[in-house]
Structures are given as C-alpha cells and as structure tokens.
Amino acid sequence: MSEKKLRWDLDKGIINLVRDDKEERVMLVRADYMSPFMQEIKNTGGEHMVQTVIRAYLKKISAKENISASDLPSINTLYDSYNDGYFLPLAVENLPKELTWDGKSRNFQVFGGTLFTVSNLSLLLQFKEVIAEVMTERGAVAILHNVSKKSGSSVWDAVKKDYKWDDLEKAIATIDAFLNHVFPIYGWGKTRCAIGVGQDGNYLAFIKCDNAYETHNVSSKVPVCVLQRSYLEGLAESLISEFTGKSVESREVTCLAKGDDFCGYAIKAKEKGEKALDWKELEGEWMEVVKKIL
Numbered sequence: 116m117s118e119k120k121l122r123w124d125l126d127k128g129i130i131n132l133v134r135d136d137k138e139e140r141v142m143l144v145r146a147d148y149m150s151p152f153m154q155e156i157k158n159t160g161g162e163h164m165v166q167t168v169i170r171a172y173l174k175k176i177s178a179k180e181n182i183s184a185s186d187l188p189s190i191n192t193l194y195d196s197y198n199d200g201y202f203l204p205l206a207v208e209n210l211p212k213e214l215t216w217d218g219k220s221r222n223f224q225v226f227g228g229t230l231f232t233v234s235n236l237s238l239l240l241q242f243k244e245v246i247a248e249v250m251t252e253r254g255a256v257a258i259l260h261n262v263s264k265k266s267g268s269s270v271w272d273a274v275k276k277d278y279k280w281d282d283l284e285k286a287i288a289t290i291d292a293f294l295n296h297v298f299p300i301y302g303w304g305k306t307r308c309a310i311g312v313g314q315d316g317n318y319l320a321f322i323k324c325d326n327a328y329e330t331h332n333v334s335s336k337v338p339v340c341v342l343q344r345s346y347l348e349g350l351a352e353s354l355i356s357e358f359t360g361k362s363v364e365s366r367e368v369t370c371l372a373k374g375d376d377f378c379g380y381a382i383k384a385k386e387k388g389e390k391a392l393d394w395k396e397l398e399g400e401w402m403e404v405v406k407k408i409l
Contacts, residue, residue, distance in 0.1 A: 120206040121233060128298055128305030128326050132202065142302035142328050143223060143231040149190045151262045159258065169193065172245045176238065194238065201235050211300050236331055260345040267349025283358035294322065303328050303343065309407035313400045317384040318355065321404045322347055327378040330371040338367035344380045351382045362387045366394045368401060379405065
C-alpha cells in the first residue's frame with residue numbers, strides 16, 4: 116500500500132495529499148461539516164428532499180442507483196466513509212504549529228480547540244453540483260449561503276477573544292493578519308484584506324483570495340465561491356453588528372473560475388433592513404479599496 120502524506124504549502128494557502136509522487140489538493144473542514152447543509156435542505160424541502168439529495172450524491176460518487184430509503188446512509192456516514200478510504204492510513208509531513216493531530220485519524224484540533232477533519236476537495240465540489248442539480252442553481256446558492264454565513268458568524272466570539280478585538284478600530288487594524296494566518300492552515304487559499312470607507316460613510320472591505328478552494332479545477336461564466344464569500348460575510352456581519360449595530364452585504368466581484376487573476380469578495384456595511392445594494396453603482400468604491408493590496 117502506497118503512503119498517503121499531507122503536505123501544507125502555507126505560502127500558497129493549500130494542502131496537498133501526496134501519494135505515489137502525485138499531489139491532489141485537499142482541505143480542512145469542521146467535523147460534522149455536512150449536517151448543517153442537510154438540515155437546511157430538510158427545512159426547505161422536507162425529508163423527501165434530503166433523501167433525493169443523498170441518492171443523487173451516492174450515484175455521483177459511486178454510480179450506485181435504486182437504493183431503498185431504508186438502506187440510504189446518512190450524509191455524514193457517506194461522506195466520512197469515502198474520506199476514510201481515501202486518506203487512511205495517513206502520514207503528515209509539515210504540520211502547522213497551530214494544529215494538533217492524534218497521529219492516526221483524519222482529525223486535527225485547531226488552536227487547541229475546534230475539531231477539524233481533512234476532506235477530499237472533489238467530494239465537496241461534487242456535493243455542490245448535486246444540490247444545484249436537485250434544487251436548481253438558485254436554490255443551491257440559497258442553501259449554501261445560509262449555512263456558510265451562519266458558520267462564519269459562529270466563530271465570531273472565539274475570534275474576538277483570541278485576537279482581543281474589543282473595539283472596531285482594533286479589529287480593522289488586524290483582520291488582514293488574521294485571515295492571512297488562518298486560511299492557509301485550513302487550505303482555503305491565501306488572502307489579503309483592505310478596508311475603506313464608502314461615500315455614504317459605511318465601511319467597505321475587499322478580500323483578495325488566491326487559490327480559493329471552490330475554484331480548483333472549475334471553469335465558470337459566473338463567480339462560484341458562495342461558501343467562502345458567505346463565510347466571510349457572516350464573520351463580517353457579526354463584527355459590524357457588535358460595534359455599530361449595522362448589517363453587511365457581500366458580492367464576489369472577481370473569480371478565478373471566470374478567468375480573473377484572483378477571487379475578490381467585496382463586503383459593505385449598511386443599515387439593517389436597508390434594500391439590497393447596487394454593486395454596479397459601488398464598483399468605483401471597491402476598486403478604490405482594492406488598490407491598497409494590489
């Protein structure tokens with residue numbers, strides 16, 4: 116049996132699985148990563164929709180069809196069993212100091228707390244494809260956005276404590292360093308963040324991401340990074356809401372999958388309940404902010 120070894124490239128923000136001298140990109144996700152997506156699907160379309168998605172996912176990754184409802188595995192059982200077979204037994208070459216590994220499983224503790232697990236990137240991207248096929252592209256985007264935004268919001272308290280963000284100015288001054296430090300550890304890409312103030316006096320952030328994981332081997336006419344953009348929107352909204360009482364809205368304005376040089380996420384503060392922002396009208400604002408990191 117050939118050795119399977121994880122190798123981090125923190126300069127590029129990627130993790131590779133090395134096997135037989137070949138490298139394949141992988142990533143870290145939270146343990147039990149799939150459950151919130153399936154709960155959102157159930158809330159939207161009921162148990163029948165959950166079974167339809169699992170059946171379609173099983174067919175895509177294993178070519179199995181006509182599985183009875185009683186024999187359908189849960190999404191976590193399916194996802195974990197395929198990842199276990201793909202990765203284990205596992206070795207690690209250059210484990211970042213921020214991670215703790217038990218030496219045998221796919222699990223890693225991040226900063227001594229939250230449990231993450233290494234995942235086959237293609238499995239995640241195939242899951243996105245299945246939801247779009249079953250629930251339409253628009254329905255899939257809504258599911259992925261809602262869950263990922265909640266995930267971003269959920270880390271706010273821990274991030275605020277760890278980075279001592281007890282006021283807005285301190286958070287603004289260090290959020291670039293925070294993202295640039297954390298994303299490469301997870302294999303989510305390499306980021307830079309710049310923040311400015313729009314003509315209406317509200318903050319506007321621009322996050323530039325190289326090697327964004329959702330663009331890996333993906334070609335598209337439209338931006339594809341709904342998971343990453345929504346996660347960042349959730350984190351930004353928690354920050355802005357705590358210190359100003361306002362909300363935020365985000366837009367992916369450039370994307371590697373479209374042939375752009377990098378993925379760019381613009382996030383702007385606005386009053387809660389305010390109508391959707393006109394991003395065409397705001398193009399001059401975010402283009403001015405991005406000059407700070409180009």
